[in-house]
Amino acid sequence: MLSMKTKFTPTLYTTLILLNVFFASCSKDQKEIEISSDQYHATVDxxxxxxxxxxxxxxxxxxxxxxxxxxxxxxxxSGSSKYKSLSNQLTNLNLSHFDVNNKSNKRLASLIAYMDVAKELIFSKEKLTSYRDSLYGVWNKLNSKSFDNSKKQGLHYSSQIIQWMNNDNYAQTRTMPEHNILSDDPSQWKPTPPSYMDAIEPHWNKIRTFALDSASQFKPKSHPTFSLEKNSDFHKELMEVYNVTKGINEKGDTSEEIAIARFWDCNPYVSVTRGHFMFASKKITPGAHWIGICKIACKQTNSNFEKTVHAYTKTSISIADAFISCWDEKYRSNLVRPETLINKYLDETWEPVLQTPPFPEYTSGHSVVSGAASETLTNIFGDNFQFDDTTELPYGLPVRKFSSFRNAAKEAAVSRLYGGIHYRSAIDLGLTQGQNVFKKHNESISYFLSK
Structure with a gap:
């Protein structure tokens, strides 16, 4: 029997519908629709x-x-005197621009475009359309002319982005074959407990990149050659995972290492077996955690709507290319996870602190994504940016404090060792791989018009 135990973050959107639509420049007939950065945060949430x-x-x-x-x-x-269009900067993105007029509210158009594209990417479309329609009703009552003009502008861009999106090879990868498991090769990835799931997204490197020249542009150097000989580099890394996790378990459930591992777990679907029952705990992904940090930074700096959208956009592009880069290496090296080797050759009773995710080991996805996202946020908000990371509060985990985005990324990366799911090379070289993704973006994408 399968039951779901899901914890939902208390979202702001219902309150924002009622409280955060403010009025300005009132006329006798219609009121100006004012859109705040909080409404954008709420929609992302x-x-x-x-x-x-x-x-x-x-x-x-x-x-x-x-x-x-x-x-x-x-x-x-569109028509901004500060921010530059991404058209002809991102791969195959060529946009026709909207003829901006004074009757159009750009912030409103932006939020409409966001929701229109988002609904095409999820299963539970009704959850988003219901949210959207409630906002549409409020906006239309405030100023029907401004709403209509802004909606035209928003849909002008969303329709083009959807068309571009639908040509990124995602649909084609849905019909490609499953990952081939080479059961006679001990170095190759095998499904892991408790669910023994098939490897996910083995063809993600075929997704069109955003700013990278190719998925393999930042192919990391090879991990240590697979060997179970005691003096080999690979065996040393395997033993590090085993010994570190044993030491953590001896310290007990309240150790700092376990706190770090759980805070950065970010496994969207963790299976827990209890007798004949299997429970699924659902939560955010690594990318979602960094999107949450982006929100924290925006709110901490009181970023206006324009800077908020810029920050989310730049961060999400870095995260997307980081996953393409990482997954390209994962299925090239196809490296076995520590859990498989430790259970077979060292200790059949050993369990990782975190549940091993269902895909090959090298490089560490969280490390690559954290490297890219942290560099991006540092570029936007500056180094030595101190913040309280409240992202995991809805999942029963306490706030963690960081002195910079880079320090947060380093902790996210090493959490994979503490969790028992990655070797050292995947962590260290994964961070570098993500940092290289950012460097390429910083060279290739210009967000600001020259003065």
């Missing part, structure tokens, strides 16, 4: 909750974040 409900894998979740943000960015910055 609402999409995140739907993604948790629908259970999307980390790579797919990154795709769901990136396209709505790009649509919002383009609708918002």
């Amino acid at each position: 609402h999409l995140t909750q739907i993604m948790i409900h629908d259970v999307f894998s980390p790579p797919v979740a990154s795709r769901i974040y990136v396209y709505p943000n790009i649509a919002a960015y383009e609708a918002l910055n």
Whole structure:
């Protein structure tokens, strides 16, 4: 019997519908529709909750974040004197621009574009359309002319982004063969307990990149050669996982290492077996955690609507390309997870602190994504940006404090060792791989018009 135990974040969107639509420049007949950055945060939060409900894998979740943000960015910055269009900067993105007029509310158009694209990417469309329609009703009553003009502008961009999105090879990868398991090769990935799930997204490297030249542009150097000889580099890394996790378990459930591992777990679907029952705990992905940090930084700096959309867009593009880069290496190296080897050759009773996710080991996805996202946020908000990470509060985990985005990324990466799910090379070289993704983005994408 399968039952679901899901914890939902208390979202702001219902309150925002009632409280955060403010009036300005009142006339006798209609009122100006004012859109705040809090409303954008609320809409991103609402999409995140739907993604948790629908259970999307980390790579797919990154795709769901990136396209709505790009649509919002383009609708918002049509004719902007500060922000530059991403048209002809991202791969195969060529947009026709909207003829902006004074009757159009760009912030409103941006939010409409976001929701229109987002609904095409999720299973539970009704959860988003219901949210959207409630907002539409409020906006239409405030100023029907402004709403209609803004809606035209928003849909002008969303329709083009959807068309571009639908040509990124995602649909084709849905029909490609499952990952081939080579059962006679001890170095190759095998399904792991408790669910022994098939490897997810083995063809993600075929998804069109956003700014990378190719999925393999930042192919990391090879991991240590597989060997179970005691003096080999690979065996040393395997023993590090085993000994570190044994030491952590001896310290007990309250150890700092376990706190770090659980805080950065970000496994969207954890199976827990109790007798004949299997429970599923659903939560956010690694990309969602960094999107949450982006929100924290925006709110902490009181970023206006324009900077907020810019931050989400830039961060989500980095995360999306990071997943493509990482998954390209995962299924090239196809490396076995520590759990498989430890149970077979060292200790059949050993269990990792975290549940091993269902895909090959090298490189570490969270490390690559954290490297890219942390560099992106540092570029936007500056180094030594101190913040309290409250992202995991809805899942019963306490706040963690960080002195910078880079320090948060380092902790996220090493959490995979503490969790018993990655070797050292996947962690360290994964961070570098993600940092290289950011460097490429920083060279290739210009967000600001020259003065």
